[in-house]
Amino acid sequence: MASCSHPSQLISLVYDNELDEARRYAAADQIADCPACSHRMQLLEHTHEALCQTLDEEVSRLDFSDFWPRIEQGIAAQPPSLASQWADRFRHWRMQWHAPLSWHIPVWATTVGLCLFAAAVSTQLPTSRGAVHIQTARKPVVVALNNQAQIESLSATSTVLVWNEPTSNATVIWVDETLGEKLP
Amino acid sequence: MNTCRLSFPVPAVLVFCLCTASVAAEDMVHIRVETVLATDTSQEFDNRLTGMRSQLLAFRYSAYRLVQEERRQVEFGKQANFSLPGGRFLQVVPKEYVNEQIALHVMLMEGASPSPLMSTLLSIPNRGMLFVGGRKHQGGTLIIRIGAAADTLPPTIIKTEE
Numbered sequence: 532m533a534s535c536s537h538p539s540q541l542i543s544l545v546y547d548n549e550l551d552e553a554r555r556y557a558a559a560d561q562i563a564d565c566p567a568c569s570h571r572m573q574l575l576e577h578t579h580e581a582l583c584q585t586l587d588e589e590v591s592r593l594d595f596s597d598f599w600p601r602i603e604q605g606i607a608a609q610p611p612s613l614a615s616q617w618a619d620r621f622r623h624w625r626m627q628w629h630a631p632l633s634w635h636i637p638v639w640a641t642t643v644g645l646c647l648f649a650a651a652v653s654t655q656l657p658t659s660r661g662a663v664h665i666q667t668a669r670k671p672v673v674v675a676l677n678n679q680a681q682i683e684s685l686s687a688t689s690t691v692l693v694w695n696e697p698t699s700n701a702t703v704i705w706v707d708e709t710l711g712e713k714l715p
Numbered sequence: 716m717n718t719c720r721l722s723f724p725v726p727a728v729l730v731f732c733l734c735t736a737s738v739a740a741e742d743m744v745h746i747r748v749e750t751v752l753a754t755d756t757s758q759e760f761d762n763r764l765t766g767m768r769s770q771l772l773a774f775r776y777s778a779y780r781l782v783q784e785e786r787r788q789v790e791f792g793k794q795a796n797f798s799l800p801g802g803r804f805l806q807v808v809p810k811e812y813v814n815e816q817i818a819l820h821v822m823l824m825e826g827a828s829p830s831p832l833m834s835t836l837l838s839i840p841n842r843g844m845l846f847v848g849g850r851k852h853q854g855g856t857l858i859i860r861i862g863a864a865a866d867t868l869p870p871t872i873i874k875t876e877e
Contacts, residue, residue, distance in 0.1 A: 544733040569720070573793060609818050621746075622859070677840065677843075678844050680838060680843075681816070681837060682836075683836040683837060683838070685835040685836075686834050688828075688832055688833060689832060689833070691833060696773050696846060697773055698770050699769075701846055701860075702846070703846040703848065704833065704845070704846065705849040706753075706832060706833045706836065706847065707848075707856075715828065
């Protein structure tokens, strides 16, 4: 191939259309007049064509039919973290309730007040079956000192002894066929 | 308006739930059943039973070991069932709470017999206790302490759960 004095980058610049109009015309004239440059230009065009054809063939072989479904499956398969779950729930709850809450703050304040009042009243009024006591103050929690039971009925298929344990006066029901010497 | 329909029932429901829950909590009875195996095979005293040492020593055994402790929270009229060692079965039904006394129906069953080995209807003071004992087990004797409280149980007398 005959050599020429034109810079080799000129072919690329013309081919890529990176020159302004005046220079492009001048360069095109130079290439047309120069056999070596014309040959280079042809080679470049053939290479580009071959490359495009190869890429088109490769791409046409690929199956993109389940591309998006696979992406969706992949996203769904990733377990969300606990923090993100709660963040999503909180965001959702805030979006859902922000408007009603902002419009009804007095209603909610009243409700909270009523709840606190109801809780306070209910804790001051312990109910017992058949009787209601009004208690002015909570008694300290102590275990009963006298545990003696009042037995209304007692039946057994074995021998039974009943006595009160001396320390706390707790009632003992002893169910034993053989009354041993272990009993108090 | 949509916001009114949303916001009005919610406070009402909250107040209702709170009141219902507080009333329901007052109608519960805390039942605690501790099963002790008393033997004469050693001098060992289970340190988990320190709180009832003086009561247990009245039984004149030399060794005491806690074999089971269970707690239940049960409504009046509902039964609390406890499985005991040796295939025995204890049923406690709180009947009522009057004058700081809790009425209990206590049944002890053993084996496949449908009739209870022992059945009693009695009242014990609130946060009081009752002993049922005498049944043989593994070379020793079972002593069962049944405690009942119509309010929150005091800090556990013996600090264990088996």
